[in-house]
Amino acid sequence: MPPNKPPASGSNPVPEPLLTRLIVAPVLFVSFLISLFLIDRQTYASIFGRSPSKDGYYHSHQRKLAKREMDEAFQMRRKVIVALCALSAVSLAIVAWGIESLWTVWRFRASPPTR
Numbered sequence: 001m002p003p004n005k006p007p008a009s010g011s012n013p014v015p016e017p018l019l020t021r022l023i024v025a026p027v028l029f030v031s032f033l034i035s036l037f038l039i040d041r042q043t044y045a046s047i048f049g050r051s052p053s054k055d056g057y058y059h060s061h062q063r064k065l066a067k068r069e070m071d072e073a074f075q076m077r078r079k080v081i082v083a084l085c086a087l088s089a090v091s092l093a094i095v096a097w098g099i100e101s102l103w104t105v106w107r108f109r110a111s112p113p114t115r
Contacts, residue, residue, distance in 0.1 A: 028077070031084060035076040039069050 016025075 031077045031080040032073060035080045036073040039072045
């Protein structure tokens with residue numbers, strides 16, 4: 001009798017949970033894009049800024065710069081996620097305050113005047 005072999009990794013992929021597909025993956029993707037944007041701005045500001053040496057460093061080392069930018073973006077991603085969570089919490093608080101204020105105004109105007 002042949003021994004039982006574990007299924008090959010490529011034969012039956014395990015489906016991702018719904019939570020991962022709807023929330024976690026987009027948050028990770030957006031945080032990576034934002035961190036890459038921030039790193040990219042820093043890199044190009046230092047490369048194309050006014051510097052006395054014009055030796056073509058950017059054009060001759062694009063692959064190294066791209067790898068460095070990707071590494072820095074992955075390292076910065078956690079901070080960006082924290083900032084996005086804080087921004088979301090503040091936005092949610094402002095929206096809740098606005099809804100509560102509108103509800104109070106509407107309730108005050110809808111109530112009959114008392115004599």
